[in-house]
Amino acid sequence: MFRARCTAVSQKNPYLSVVIRVWVFLLIPLSLFGQSSFKMVQLARWDNDNLNAQGNQQYNEVYGYYDAVKHKEYALLCSIDSVYFIDVTNPLAPMVCDAEAGKTAGCRNRDIVTCGHYAYAAAGQGNSSLQIFDLQYLPDSVHKVYDHDSLCMRAHTLCVDTFSERLYLCNTERMDNGLNQVVSYAATVLSLSNPEVPQWLGNLSPPPSSFTFVHNAFAWRDTLYCSTGTSGLYIFNYQNASAPVLIKALADYAEKGFNHSAAFDPVHRLLSFTDESSGSGVKLAAIKNVTNLAITDIFRSSAQAVAHKPYFTYPFLWVSYYHDGVYAFDISNPDSVKTAAWFDTYNSNGDYSGLFGCWGLYPYLPSGNVLASDMANGLFILKVDTNTSVVNVKKQMVAVFPNPFTNSITLGSNSPSFISITNIAGQVVHRPAHELPAGSLLDLHFLPSGFYFLRIENENGSQTLKLIKR
Numbered sequence: 001m002f003r004a005r006c007t008a009v010s011q012k013n014p015y016l017s018v019v020i021r022v023w024v025f026l027l028i029p030l031s032l033f034g035q036s037s038f039k040m041v042q043l044a045r046w047d048n049d050n051l052n053a054q055g056n057q058q059y060n061e062v063y064g065y066y067d068a069v070k071h072k073e074y075a076l077l078c079s080i081d082s083v084y085f086i087d088v089t090n091p092l093a094p095m096v097c098d099a100e101a102g103k104t105a106g107c108r109n110r111d112i113v114t115c116g117h118y119a120y121a122a123a124g125q126g127n128s129s130l131q132i133f134d135l136q137y138l139p140d141s142v143h144k145v146y147d148h149d150s151l152c153m154r155a156h157t158l159c160v161d162t163f164s165e166r167l168y169l170c171n172t173e174r175m176d177n178g179l180n181q182v183v184s185y186a187a188t189v190l191s192l193s194n195p196e197v198p199q200w201l202g203n204l205s206p207p208p209s210s211f212t213f214v215h216n217a218f219a220w221r222d223t224l225y226c227s228t229g230t231s232g233l234y235i236f237n238y239q240n241a242s243a244p245v246l247i248k249a250l251a252d253y254a255e256k257g258f259n260h261s262a263a264f265d266p267v268h269r270l271l272s273f274t275d276e277s278s279g280s281g282v283k284l285a286a287i288k289n290v291t292n293l294a295i296t297d298i299f300r301s302s303a304q305a306v307a308h309k310p311y312f313t314y315p316f317l318w319v320s321y322y323h324d325g326v327y328a329f330d331i332s333n334p335d336s337v338k339t340a341a342w343f344d345t346y347n348s349n350g351d352y353s354g355l356f357g358c359w360g361l362y363p364y365l366p367s368g369n370v371l372a373s374d375m376a377n378g379l380f381i382l383k384v385d386t387n388t389s390v391v392n393v394k395k396q397m398v399a400v401f402p403n404p405f406t407n408s409i410t411l412g413s414n415s416p417s418f419i420s421i422t423n424i425a426g427q428v429v430h431r432p433a434h435e436l437p438a439g440s441l442l443d444l445h446f447l448p449s450g451f452y453f454l455r456i457e458n459e460n461g462s463q464t465l466k467l468i469k470r
Contacts, residue, residue, distance in 0.1 A: 036325075036343070036344040036347055037342065037343045037344065038339075038341055038342050038343075039340065039341035039342075039384060039385045040326065040328070040341040040342060040343040040370075040382055040383070040384055040385060041343075041382065041383055041385050042343065042380060042381070042382055043091040043092055043369065043381045043382065043383055044088075044091055044092055044093070044094050044380075044381045045377065045378060045379065045380050045381070046077075046084075046086060046094050046096070046378050046379040047377060047378030047379070048079070048084075048378065051079060051080070051081065053080075053376070054080040054106050054107075054108055055108060056354060056355060056356055056375060057080055057108050057109075057375050058079060058080060058375060058376055058378070059077060059078065059079045059080075059359065059373050059374065059375055059376070059377075059378055059379075060078045060079070060080075060108070060109055060110050060111070060359050060360070060373065060375065061078040061110060061111045061112055061359060061360045061373060062075060062076065062077050062078065062359070062360045062361070062362055062371050062372065062373035062379060063075075063076040063078075063112045063113060063114060063119070063360075063362055063371075064076065064362035064364055064365050064371050065114050065117075065119065065135055065138075066365060066366055067117075067135070067136075067138065068422070068424070068426065068453055068464075069424050069425075070138075070139075071089075072087060072089045072138065072139060073087070073088050073089045073365045073366070073367060073369070074086060074087055074088060074089075074097070074135070074138060074139075075088050075094070075362070075371045075379055075381075076112050076114070076119055077373055077378070077379045078110035078111065078112050078121065078373070079110065080105065080106055080107060080108060080110070081101060081102060081105040081106070081107070082099045082100055082101045082102060083099070083100050083102075083110070083112060083119075083121055083131075083133070084096055084098075084099050084379075085097045085098040085099070085100070085133075085135070085138065085142050086379065087138070087139050088365075088369065088371070088381055091367070091369050091381045091383070094379070094381060095139070097138055097139045097140070097141070097142070098138075098141055098142040100131070100133060100142055100144055102121075102123060102126075102128060102129075102131070103127055103128055103129040103131075103147065103149070104126060104127040104128075106126050107123035107125060107126030107127070107128045108123065108124065108125040108126060109123055109124030109125050109156055109157075110122070110123040110124075110128075111123070111124070111155070111156070111157045111158050112158070113158045113159060113160045113167075114135070114160070115160045115162055115165070115167070115192055115195065116162075116195060116422075116425070116426040116427050116428075117134065117135045117136040117425060117426045118132055118133065118134055118135065118145075118192075118195045118196070119132070119133040119135055120132055120158055120160070120167055121133070121158075122152055122154065122155040122158060122169065123154060123155075124154055124155060124156035124157070124171065125154065126154070127153075128149070128152075128153060128154045128155075129147055129148055129149040129152065129153065130146065130147075130148060130149070130151055130152040130155070130169075130198070131144060131146065131147045132144070132145050132146035132147075132195070132196060132198075133145070134196070136425070136426075145196045146196055146197070146198075149174065149175065150174065150175075151174060151188070151190060151198060151200055152169050152172055152173075152174055152188065153173045153174045153175060153182065154171075154172070154173040155169035155170060155171060155172045155173075155188075156170050156171040156215060156216070157169075157170045157171070157215070157216045157217065158170070159216075159217050159218055159219045160192070160219065161219035161220065161221065161222065161224075161238075162420075162428060162431075163220070163221045163222065163431060163433075164221075164222050164238075165191065165192045165193055165195075165428075166189055166190065166191060166192060166201070166219070166238075166241065167189070167190045167191075167192050167198060168187055168188070168189050168190075168217050168219050168224060169187065169188040169189075169190070170186075170187050170213075170214040170215060170216055170217050170226075171184070171185075171186070171187070171213045171214060171215060172184065172185045172187065172188040172203075173185075184213075185203040185204065186203070186204045186205070186206050186211065186212065186213050186214045186226075186228075187203070187204035187214040187217065187224075187226065188200070188202070188203050188204070189201045189202055189203075189204070189238065189241050191241075201241035201242060202241045202242040202243075202244075204226075204236070204244060206228075206234075207246055207249075210228075210231060210234065210249065210251075211226075211228035211229070211231035211232075211234065212228075212231075213228065213229065214226045214227065214228055215227050215228060215229050215258075215259070215260060215261075216260055216261045216262070216309075217262075218261070218262045218263050218264055219238075220264050220266060221266075221433070222237065222238045222239045223235065223236070223237060223238065223247070223264075223290060224236045224238050224244065225262040225263075225264060225271070225273075226262075227259040227260050227261055227262055227273060228259060229258050229259060229260075230257075230258055230259070231251060231259070232249065232250050232251040232252065232253070232256065232259050233249075233250040233259050233262060233273055234246060234248070234249050234250075235247045235248040235249075235250075235290055247290050247291055248290055248291050248293065250293070253283070253295060254283075254295065254298060255275065255279075255280045255281050255283075255298055256275060256280070257275030257276065257277025257279075257280035258275055258276045258277050258280075259273060259274075259275055259276075260273075260274050260275060260276035260307075260308065260309070261273065261274050261276075261308065261309040261310060262274075262310070263309075263310045263311055263312055264287075264312075265312040265314060266418065266457075267314065267418065267457050267458055267459055268312075268314055268459065269286060269287045269288065270284060270285070270286060270287065270312065270314075270331065270334060271284075271285045271286075271287050271293060272284050272285070272310040272312070272317055273285075273310065274307040274308060274309060274310055274319065275307070276306055276307070276308065277306065278304050278305075278306055278352060279303060279304060280306075280307070281298035281299055281300040281307075282298065282299055282300060282307050282310060282317075282319055282329070283295050283297075283298055284296050284297050284298075284299070284317065284331060284334055284337060286334055296334040296335050297334060297335055297336060297337045299329060299337045299339075301319070301321050301324040301327050301339075301342065302324060304323075304351075304352040305321050305322065305323055305324040305352060306321065306322040306323070306352075306355065307319050307320075307321055307322075308320045308321060308322055308358065308359060308360070309360060309361065311361055311362075311363050311364075313363050313364065314331070314332075315330055315331055315332040316328045316329065316330065316331065316340060316363070317329045317331045317337070318361050318363045318370070319361075320358045320359060320360055320361045320372065321357065321358055322346075322355045322356060322357045322358065323346055323352050323356060323357045324342070324344060324346075324357065324358075325342060325343050325344035325345040325346060325357060325358045325372070325374075326342060326343045326344075326345065326358055326361060326370065326372050326380075326382060327339065327341075327342045328340045328341040328342065328384065340384075341384050341385070343372075343380070343382050344357075345357060345358045345372055345374035345377055345380050346358060346374055346375075346376070346377065355375075356375055356376065357374060357375060357376075358372055358373070358374050358375075359373045359374065359375050360372070360373045361373075366464070368383065368384070369381055369382065369383050370382040370383065370384075399411075399412035400412070400454065400465055400467065403465075403467060403468060404467075404468035404469070404470050405444070405467070405468070405469060405470065406469075406470050407443065407444065407445040408441055408442055408443045408444055408445065409441075409442050409444060409467070410439065410440070410441050410442070411436065411438070411439065411440050411442065411456070412439065413438050413439070413440075413456065413458060414438055415438055415458045415459050416435040416436065416437055416438060416458060417435060417436055417438075417456045417457060417458040418432075418435055418436075418456070418457045418458070419431070419432060419436060419442075419454060419455065419456045419457075420454075420455050421444075421447075421452050421453065421454050421455075421467070422452065422453045422455070423450070423451075423452055423453075424450070424451050424452075424453075429447060429452065430442075430444065430447070444469065447469050448469070449469050449470055450468075450469055451466060451467070451468060451469075452466070452467040452468075452469065453465070453466060453467065454466075454467050
C-alpha cells in the first residue's frame with residue numbers, strides 16, 4: 001500500500017511539472033498560436049517528464065471523482081504504467097496524492113471508471129488485470145483492494161451502470177483454465193453489489209452476422225449502448241444480465257466509419273456517437289424511445305480530425321479529438337449544432353496522420369472545471385471563459401421541503417425529473433426507476449437519521465442538494 005501526503009506541483013520538481021497559463025493569454029492574438037484556443041482557458045497542466053512512451057502513448061484515459069463529504073475534486077489520470085490520483089480542488093495548483101502501478105508496466109489503453117467511492121481500472125494491451133481502488137481515504141492515500149486477472153486479464157474500455165450496480169468490460173480477455181488458453185468476449189458484465197469483490201454475471205454473445213467485439217460502451221439503467229467498430233452501434237436491454245436482448249442495431253448511417261463511443265442524455269432524449277475515422281463527423285440523434293432514433297445533425301471540428309469520445313453536459317456536447325483537442329458544441333438546437341469553444345492540447349497537427357493528442361475528458365466536476373488527458377502532454381485542467389459569455393448556467397431547479405425532514409419530502413420542481421439519493425459514503429440508497437412528476441411526494445421513512453445528497457436531473461440540467469433526516 002502506497003501512502004503519501006499530496007505533493008504540490010512545482011517547476012522545481014522535474015518529475016512533476018505544471019504549466020499555468022495566466023489569463024492575459026487571452027489578450028494575445030490567436031494567430032500567434034495557430035488558433036489553439038477559443039473561449040476556453042488552461043488553468044494548469046500536469047505531466048510526468050520521466051515517463052517513456054509506449055508506441056504513441058504515455059497517457060490515455062482520465063476520469064473525475066468528487067468527494068461530497070470532504071468537498072474535494074480529483075483527477076484520475078491513466079498512463080502506460082500507473083493511475084495517478086491528483087487533487088484538483090485548487091485548479092491552479094494540482095497535487096499528486098498517490099500513484100498506483102498496474103500489474104506490469106507498458107500497458108496501453110488503460111481505462112478507469114468510478115462507482116461510489118471505488119475506482120475500477122484495466123488495460124486493453126499488455127499484461128494487465130482488473131484493479132479496484134478505494135478512494136475514501138483521499139487525499140492521504142488510495143487503497144488498492146482488488147488486483148486479479150481471473151475475471152479480466154485485459155479490457156479495452158469499462159463503463160458502470162450505477163442504477164443496477166454493474167460493471168461492463170468491453171473486448172475482454174481472460175485465461176480459461178479448463179482450455180488452458182486465453183479466451184476473448186465481446187463484453188462481460190460483473191455485479192458490484194459487493195464493490196470490492198465483483199461477481200461474474202455473463203458474457204455478451206453477439207447476434208449472428210452482426211459484430212465480433214464491443215470497442216466501447218455506455219450504460220444507463222440496464223441499457224447498454226455498444227460501439228462495435230465497423231459494424232456500427234448496437235443497443236441492448238440488459239435487465240437480464242445473462243441473456244441481454246437486442247433493442248436496436250444501427251449498422252448503416254451517413255458518414256459511417258469505425259463506431260467508437262456513444263453517450264446518452266436521458267433528460268433531453270439525445271444520443272451522440274463518434275466514429276474513430278478521419279473525416280467522419282460527430283453524430284447527434286433524437287430518441288423518442290430507444291427503438292426510434294433519428295440523426296438530427298452531423299458536425300466536426302475540422303475536416304480531417306478524428307473524434308474520440310462524446311460527453312453531455314447540456315446545452316454542451318463535449319468531444320475529445322485526436323489532434324484538435326477539446327471541443328464544446330452547443331446542442332440547444334439539435335438540428336443545427338454550433339461550435340461553442342475549444343482548446344487544443346496537441347499543437348503538432350501536421351497532416352493529421354496517426355492518432356495523437358486528446359484521449360479523454362471529464363466535464364462533470366461540481367466546479368465546472370474540465371479535465372482532459374493528452375496522450376503525450378498529460379493532464380489539462382480547463383475552464384470555459386466566462387468573460388466571453390459561453391457558460392452553462394445552472395438554474396435553480398427544485399426546492400425540497402421540509403428539510404430537515406422526518407418521513408417524507410416534497411420536490412418543488414417545475415418539470416419531471418430523475419432523482420437519486422446517496423449517503424455520505426457515496427452509496428445510492430434510493431433511486432426511482434422512472435421520472436417523477438413535478439411536485440412529487442417522496443416517502444423516505446426507511447432511511448436512518450443522518451445526512452444525504454439528493455441529485456436531480458431534468459430539462460434544466462442537474463443539481464445536487466444536501467438533505468437532513470431527523
